[in-house]
Amino acid sequence: MNILLFAAVDLLAICVLTTCLYLPRHRRRDLVVSYFGINVGVFAVATALSSSTVGVGLGMGLFGVLSIIRLRSTELEQHEIAYYFSALAIGLISGMGPTPAWIPIALIALILVVMLLVDNAKVLPRYRHQEVVLDRTFTTEQQLESYLSTVLGGAKIHQYSVQLLDLVNDKTVVRARFSTPDVPVADSTAGLQGLTDASIPRTIADHEVIAQETR
Known part of the structure; x- marks a missing residue:
């Protein structure tokens, strides 16, 4: 029984x-x-x-x-x-x-x-972990952390480790643990204004628009 x-x-x-x-x-x-x-x-x-x-x-x-x-x-x-x-x-x-x-x-x-x-979405909802491929290298950890935070929408970086540093192809692969900011997505992009055009990753569509404007 x-x-x-x-x-x-x-x-x-x-x-x-x-x-x-x-x-x-x-x-x-x-x-x-x-x-x-x-x-x-x-x-x-x-x-x-x-x-x-x-x-x-x-x-x-x-x-x-x-x-x-x-x-x-x-x-x-x-x-x-x-x-x-x-x-x-x-x-x-x-x-x-x-x-x-x-x-x-x-x-x-x-x-x-x-x-x-x-295993509930309400438990630590802002915490994330992600592998990020950056299109540049960095000379100091402060520069890397600041740029990584900006790319991730103003996220607070808790921990990160560099998986790949390619000086030839100017590429950095980082595995980061971070928490998303408690602000709207539109406001979190304000930090990108302080970056130069060369430091902002562009998509193929962005390059096509730039090419058309320069003609």
Whole structure:
């Protein structure tokens, strides 16, 4: 009877995790299939192991092996890794089925509540991370940080690291963590007025307009 109860709890929990939390927020159908498959698979194996003499140790070993295999097969975003481990944990907790029954149910509910609250657009909504390709090089870190902030619309740069400094082609690749300004987008471009024309990246359309004006 407990197996049927935990199976129902597991299916309900993975449905909530994928179709109610992950899919509406991130829209990746392939990972929904992956989350369902890994969750049900871990639940089935954990249920079989819990009824034998191998104990919990082998179940945790299975958790680790599956994690390594899945994470090495393709590159995942950090939030996708969080959902992946949540699906694994729900399957393992449901399959092992510790007693009394309210313990696994409470643990699964805790996982769902944490993912509901943490992966929310209202949590740190202004914080971003991005890799930016700049069309120039810089002699000092102050110049780089100031120009990067201007390019990102007046964002506050919290941390950045230079991934590529190409002095031949005059290019800099920077990975930045920043927070967007709490002002309208139209106002955030005011800092570009202080830049020279040579320091502002132009698109192909901009060059065509300039060429027509000079004729």
